[in-house]
Amino acid sequence: MGKMDGKVALVTGGGQGIGRAIALRLSQDGFAVAVVDLNESTAQSVAGEIAKAGGHSLALKVDVSVRDQVFAAVQETAEKLGGFDVIVNNAGIAPSKLLDDVTLADFDKLFHINVTSVLWGMQAAAAQFRELGHGGKIINASSQAGHVGNANLGIYSATKFAVRALTQTAAQEYAQYGITVNAYCPGIVQTPMWSGIDKEITASKGEAIGDATKEFGSKIALGRLSIPEDVSAFVSFLAGPDSDYMTGQSPLIDGGMMFL
Ligand SMILES: NC(=O)C1=CN([C@@H]2O[C@H](COP(=O)(O)OP(=O)(O)OC[C@H]3O[C@@H](n4cnc5c(N)ncnc54)[C@H](O)[C@@H]3O)[C@@H](O)[C@H]2O)C=CC1
Numbered sequence: 001m002g003k004m005d006g007k008v009a010l011v012t013g014g015g016q017g018i019g020r021a022i023a024l025r026l027s028q029d030g031f032a033v034a035v036v037d038l039n040e041s042t043a044q045s046v047a048g049e050i051a052k053a054g055g056h057s058l059a060l061k062v063d064v065s066v067r068d069q070v071f072a073a074v075q076e077t078a079e080k081l082g083g084f085d086v087i088v089n090n091a092g093i094a095p096s097k098l099l100d101d102v103t104l105a106d107f108d109k110l111f112h113i114n115v116t117s118v119l120w121g122m123q124a125a126a127a128q129f130r131e132l133g134h135g136g137k138i139i140n141a142s143s144q145a146g147h148v149g150n151a152n153l154g155i156y157s158a159t160k161f162a163v164r165a166l167t168q169t170a171a172q173e174y175a176q177y178g179i180t181v182n183a184y185c186p187g188i189v190q191t192p193m194w195s196g197i198d199k200e201i202t203a204s205k206g207e208a209i210g211d212a213t214k215e216f217g218s219k220i221a222l223g224r225l226s227i228p229e230d231v232s233a234f235v236s237f238l239a240g241p242d243s244d245y246m247t248g249q250s251p252l253i254d255g256g257m258m259f260l
């Protein structure tokens with residue numbers, strides 16, 4: 001078993017991609033893990049992987065943009081897994097569009113799923129930590145696109161800047177309760193989300209599928225795209241005791257893409 005035996009974590013968007021890797025890694029670390037996703041079957045499949053490897057898990061179908069559903073998921077997790085110590089607000093979407101083409105419906109959908117959800121997750125986790133009488137860790141998904149505006153992904157970038165703002169504010173407001181709040185900011189991670197972005201951007205420019213990946217990829221100092229496990233290793237650090245003196249931070253895990 002792992003260093004975090006007896007602790008409980010909830011991971012949103014845990015059914016695939018980065019969230020799946022985080023759920024599996026936190027389980028390896030010893031956490032009991034609630035795998036939360038809008039897609040019930042992928043959440044169940046990841047919970048099944050955890051159980052097969054000898055861990056404890058729970059799959060929950062939740063739309064993270066709906067406050068009551070997020071609060072109910074945190075409560076159910078605490079009751080069924082026997083505590084609550086870490087939330088990873090990872091779920092997100094990344095449709096690409098030029099700014100000129102963005103509608104109010106596009107804007108609202110992106111902000112509700114990528115930002116409002118993080119607010120609900122932080123509120124629900126902080127309330128649960130206080131009810132249980134201890135501190136905890138809140139970990140949010142931002143992006144390199146939360147440090148620099150990305151062409152074709154303008155509103156997505158705005159949501160990820162907003163996640164950094166919420167992370168900094170929550171770190172200040174929740175420190176008095178022993179709660180730390182940090183974010184992770186990956187570059188390109190090879191997941192279904194990134195494949196979708198490449199397809200949309202290349203189609204809009206009349207390029208071949210894969211060209212957007214080549215263009216972004218050529219800027220990575222370490223010479224390779226990242227995989228979900230590059231991110232989950234960092235989230236493991238944020239979820240464990242070695243990050244206890246860190247709060248309000250949103251570091252890049254981008255292979256050196258941002259300083260080139
Ligand atoms: N893949 C990449 O290159 C990067 C991703 N990120 C961020 O990392 C996070 C995870 O990304 P990926 O794993 O690549 O995405 P993905 O699209 O592969 O997986 C996202 C998961 O979130 C779930 N989800 C979407 N909307 C939901 C909702 N309303 N309620 C509950 N679950 C919902 C989906 O069903 C899916 O399982 C996102 O916040 C993303 O913005 C950040 C930087 C780079």
Ligand SMILES: CC(=O)C(C)=O
Binds near residue numbers: 142143188193
């Ligand atoms: C999707 C995303 O956040 C990227 C490519 O940084």
